[in-house]
Amino acid sequence: MSEPPVPIVGGTGKLGYGLAVRLAAAGVPVRIGSRRAESATDAAERVRDVVDDADVDGAANAECVGGAPLVLMTVPFDAQAATLKDLEEALQPGQIVVDTTVPVAATMGGKPTRMLGVPQGSAAEQAQELVPDGVRVVSAFHTVSADELGDLEVELDEDVLVCGDDREAKQALAALVDRVPGLRPVNAGRLESSRLVEGLTPLLIGINIRHRVSAGVRITGLSESRW
Amino acid sequence: MSEPPVPIVGGTGKLGYGLAVRLAAAGVPVRIGSRRAESATDAAERVRDVVDDADVDGAANAECVGGAPLVLMTVPFDAQAATLKDLEEALQPGQIVVDTTVPVAATMGGKPTRMLGVPQGSAAEQAQELVPDGVRVVSAFHTVSADELGDLEVELDEDVLVCGDDREAKQALAALVDRVPGLRPVNAGRLESSRLVEGLTPLLIGINIRHRVSAGVRITGLSESRW
Numbered sequence: 205m206s207e208p209p210v211p212i213v214g215g216t217g218k219l220g221y222g223l224a225v226r227l228a229a230a231g232v233p234v235r236i237g238s239r240r241a242e243s244a245t246d247a248a249e250r251v252r253d254v255v256d257d258a259d260v261d262g263a264a265n266a267e268c269v270g271g272a273p274l275v276l277m278t279v280p281f282d283a284q285a286a287t288l289k290d291l292e293e294a295l296q297p298g299q300i301v302v303d304t305t306v307p308v309a310a311t312m313g314g315k316p317t318r319m320l321g322v323p324q325g326s327a328a329e330q331a332q333e334l335v336p337d338g339v340r341v342v343s344a345f346h347t348v349s350a351d352e353l354g355d356l357e358v359e360l361d362e363d364v365l366v367c368g369d370d371r372e373a374k375q376a377l378a379a380l381v382d383r384v385p386g387l388r389p390v391n392a393g394r395l396e397s398s399r400l401v402e403g404l405t406p407l408l409i410g411i412n413i414r415h416r417v418s419a420g421v422r423i424t425g426l427s428e429s430r431w
Numbered sequence: 432m433s434e435p436p437v438p439i440v441g442g443t444g445k446l447g448y449g450l451a452v453r454l455a456a457a458g459v460p461v462r463i464g465s466r467r468a469e470s471a472t473d474a475a476e477r478v479r480d481v482v483d484d485a486d487v488d489g490a491a492n493a494e495c496v497g498g499a500p501l502v503l504m505t506v507p508f509d510a511q512a513a514t515l516k517d518l519e520e521a522l523q524p525g526q527i528v529v530d531t532t533v534p535v536a537a538t539m540g541g542k543p544t545r546m547l548g549v550p551q552g553s554a555a556e557q558a559q560e561l562v563p564d565g566v567r568v569v570s571a572f573h574t575v576s577a578d579e580l581g582d583l584e585v586e587l588d589e590d591v592l593v594c595g596d597d598r599e600a601k602q603a604l605a606a607l608v609d610r611v612p613g614l615r616p617v618n619a620g621r622l623e624s625s626r627l628v629e630g631l632t633p634l635l636i637g638i639n640i641r642h643r644v645s646a647g648v649r650i651t652g653l654s655e656s657r658w
Contacts, residue, residue: 391642
């Protein structure tokens with residue numbers, strides 16, 4: 205039986221495209237989701253342009269999540285609530301939603317080096333509040349540069365900090381991350397710790413602006429991922 | 432002329448002791464401060480126990496800061512305000528105070544993996560509000576394990592994220608950090624960004640508890656410190 209595709213909701217954006225490229229290159233089947241199915245199939249085409257044997261297609265967001273054990277969601281913060289509302293019927297108990305959202309102030313016209321305060325504490329906790337009961341949210345990919353993910357000539361060598369309240373859900377994502385060469389999943393604690401990890405994004409954006417780099421993060425002193 | 436000693440206010444605690452050990456081992460003269468001069472001289476003795484030719488002595492907090500261009504402050508969050516109040520007369524315009532404080536909830540009996548909300552936004556910004564006019568606060572050393580600093584057998588290999596509004600003050604601290612083998616100073620932006628860096632401490636504490644390590648942080652994609 206062939207492996208089911210990993211849906212990437214909002215996969216036409218930079219982070220979604222970057223993840224699609226890296227996953228496809230690692231042999232993971234991918235289904236890009238977008239509000240418009242046509243944009244999604246266009247994005248799938250762009251992934252095939254850079255990954256020869258990519259197993260990737262596109263569909264409307266709600267169609268692409270059906271039945272998938274794990275759903276990646278790569279929409280900007282100002283689209284998070286609306287997107288999850290659109291997926292209300294499509295998402296089923298037991299599914300895992302991987303939220304990558306960061307409430308950078310730039311979303312609301314502020315600075316990219318600043319964070320908005322989110323009533324729930326973090327974008328990830330807001331996502332957990334918005335998904336149907338029984339859907340488990342984990343958060344990840346806050347510190348990985350979308351540009352570097354999308355450019356296969358860049359050799360990755362950094363960590364992906366994963367937060368969540370469900371150990372099994374975190375492990376499922378960790379297994380997926382482990383398939384991408386150069387990315388190491390690190391258990392960063394409960395979902396509430398996502399507020400600490402989300403804060404790394406505006407910090408790295410500042411470093412990127414000052415040094416004209418695409419910075420990432422590595423936790424030192426950890427010899428292995430130990431999941 | 433001999434180099435003036437670097438004061439470490441609250442240097443009898445674990446972080447202060449660790450910094451004293453590393454700086455002394457790097458040939459930097461150090462003056463440990465404590466509320467009680469006797470505790471400070473005891474701590475200086477402990478530094479000399481592990482660093483043979485350490486140039487280190489101890490004094491009461493207010494006495495040790497006089498005239499030093501750069502003052503390290505390593506008190507816990509619940510002692511920060513009182514300590515700065517005690518130093519009100521001793522600190523002079525032009526001096527740099529390096530705040531290492533992190534408002535972990537454990538300070539108030541909560542979890543060490545959680546942060547307290549600070550009205551000013553961060554411990555560093557609170558420090559800036561409390562020092563006399565003309566004293567410049569930078570923040571640093573939030574992510575470096577006190578235990579690893581204090582154990583010279585541990586080879587360090589991690590970054591020190593430095594926040595502050597005064598470029599010259601940050602560079603002065605960066606020059607000091609650069610003298611410690613295995614520590615790289617990274618410009619982490621303005622003082623308000625300290626709230627993002629301070630959040631790394633409870634995150635690393637969680638990783639330390641789960642994996643029984645002394646984790647630190649490294650920013651990837653930066654080839655050099657570039658100050």
